[in-house]
Amino acid sequence: MLEIKNLAKAFDERVIFKDMDLTINDGEVLSIVGPSGIGKTTFLRILAGLLPADRGELILNNEPLNISGDRQGAQVGVIFQDFNLFPQYTVKENITLAPQLVKKMTKNEANSNAEELLNNLGLTEQTNQYPFQLSGGQKQRVAIARALAMKPGILAYDEPTSGLDAGSTDRVIKVIQHLKEQGVTQLIVTHDLPFAQAVADQTFDFGTDVSRGGSL
Amino acid sequence: MDYIVQILPSILGGLKMTLGVFVLTLIGSVPLGILVSLALRSDIYLLKWVMNAYVWIMRGTPLLLQIVFVYYGLSLANIMTLPRFEAATVTFILNYTAYFAEIFRGGIQSIPDGQYDGAKVLGLSKLQTMRKIVLPQVLKIVMPSVGNEVVNLVKDSSLVYVIGLGDLMRAGNIAASRDVTLIPYLLVGLVYLVLIAIATIVQRRMERKMNYYR
Numbered sequence: 351m352l353e354i355k356n357l358a359k360a361f362d363e364r365v366i367f368k369d370m371d372l373t374i375n376d377g378e379v380l381s382i383v384g385p386s387g388i389g390k391t392t393f394l395r396i397l398a399g400l401l402p403a404d405r406g407e408l409i410l411n412n413e414p415l416n417i418s419g420d421r422q423g424a425q426v427g428v429i430f431q432d433f434n435l436f437p438q439y440t441v442k443e444n445i446t447l448a449p450q451l452v453k454k455m456t457k458n459e460a461n462s463n464a465e466e467l468l469n470n471l472g473l474t475e476q477t478n479q480y481p482f483q484l485s486g487g488q489k490q491r492v493a494i495a496r497a498l499a500m501k502p503g504i505l506a507y508d509e510p511t512s513g514l515d516a517g518s519t520d521r522v523i524k525v526i527q528h529l530k531e532q533g534v535t536q537l538i539v540t541h542d543l544p545f546a547q548a549v550a551d552q553t554f555d556f557g558t559d560v561s562r563g564g565s566l
Numbered sequence: 567m568d569y570i571v572q573i574l575p576s577i578l579g580g581l582k583m584t585l586g587v588f589v590l591t592l593i594g595s596v597p598l599g600i601l602v603s604l605a606l607r608s609d610i611y612l613l614k615w616v617m618n619a620y621v622w623i624m625r626g627t628p629l630l631l632q633i634v635f636v637y638y639g640l641s642l643a644n645i646m647t648l649p650r651f652e653a654a655t656v657t658f659i660l661n662y663t664a665y666f667a668e669i670f671r672g673g674i675q676s677i678p679d680g681q682y683d684g685a686k687v688l689g690l691s692k693l694q695t696m697r698k699i700v701l702p703q704v705l706k707i708v709m710p711s712v713g714n715e716v717v718n719l720v721k722d723s724s725l726v727y728v729i730g731l732g733d734l735m736r737a738g739n740i741a742a743s744r745d746v747t748l749i750p751y752l753l754v755g756l757v758y759l760v761l762i763a764i765a766t767i768v769q770r771r772m773e774r775k776m777n778y779y780r
């Protein structure tokens with residue numbers, strides 16, 4: 351369960367959002383929608399620990415998450431808009447790197463874990479390929495597998511349908527539903543309303559469900 | 567032909583010296599260059615400032631002047647007297663470190679922020695991110711520029727001649743003025759060409775090896 355309480359963020363004097371309150375239950379899929387430039391990515395980067403918030407709380411499975419922008423660990427799995435796969439590593443190495451370095455898994459453990467994830471996401475044939483050899487949809491699923499390998503409390507996607515054709519969009523909807531059945535809590539930031547409605551249990555409108563303007 | 571055989575030992579002696587300066591400079595200045603490039607991006611203002619000044623001086627003054635300064639200058643000023651070979655290699659390392667630092671700094675800058683974000687959300691430390699994510703990609707990017715510097719280094723090593731080190735250049739010079747002939751110079755030129763051909767082949771190999779991804 352992720353609880354967001356009274357979260358606020360300003361860049362210099364400009365308040366991007368404030369009074370953000372939201373709860374996402376275990377195994378739930380929640381979409382955060384809103385037009386471009388409204389602050390969705392900013393929120394996601396705060397959730398991911400990449401940006402500091404100005405106030406508020408993030409509580410993931412009863413553990414508070416650091417909101418100062420220098421978080422340790424990988425409690426929040428992130429699927430970036432352009433995936434940010436590591437180009438010099440194969441698909442499998444992309445997935446096994448962090449579990450070995452951060453979770454101190456043995457190579458064997460990390461490998462068998464990765465193989466299971468790749469199988470689960472229909473990527474077995476891509477195991478030993480490099481990111482440049484993959485399609486957009488395949489890269490996205492590698493990014494999902496890479497994030498899941500760290501066993502995060504929540505999986506957060508930034509604009510997962512941007513740059514995907516209709517076929518790949520259908521596929522990512524299926525993947526999200528498949529992961530939901532396996533109990534993965536997922537948060538999706540998107541400006542693609544039909545997609546948000548197709549995939550989510552709950553929709554949070556970033557345009558109207560938070561305050562902005564004025565001062566913090 | 568007989569003449570070439572006759573001067574060959576001294577030329578080879580010179581080659582040994584040239585290779586010594588070359589290898590030691592490379593071994594010293596590539597890792598130091600990486601460290602200095604990291605310091606150039608440091609949050610510690612003083613460290614950054616000092617390293618910038620260092621790079622500026624090393625790149626902004628002739629290497630020849632630096633060699634003369636370290637060998638004769640420090641001795642004249644009673645600071646210290648280094649033997650010729652040590653003076654030459656120390657100066658070369660200091661000089662080439664600055665050039666490599668600039669190359670690596672540029673390479674590090676060209677890595678997209680997304681790579682750091684990707685590493686951070688996976689929980690990698692800053693050091694792990696540098697070692698496992700950033701530097702391997704930087705190495706590929708800087709390879710062509712590093713290769714150019716290596717070729718320059720082979721040729722620059724002839725500058726040690728001014729402080730009387732018995733390198734290739736000096737060996738050629740001695741033979742040419744003693745025997746009043748151009749042949750030693752031609753021979754020395756040929757040896758440099760071979761050295762640079764080898765360096766170029768090694769560079770191409772390494773570039774090809776790193777070309778497995780884009």
Ligand SMILES: Nc1ncnc2c1ncn2[C@@H]1O[C@H](COP(=O)(O)OP(=O)(O)O)[C@@H](O)[C@H]1O
Pocket residue numbers: 361366384385386387388389390391392393
């Ligand atoms: N680092 C930053 N510094 C200042 N302003 C920023 C920064 N990042 C984003 N912004 C601004 O915050 C607003 C929200 O951006 P963003 O979160 O990317 O919106 P969205 O993802 O909803 O399209 C934009 O106006 C953007 O220009």
Ligand SMILES: [Mg+2]
Pocket residue numbers: 387390391392509
């Ligand atoms: Mg965005």
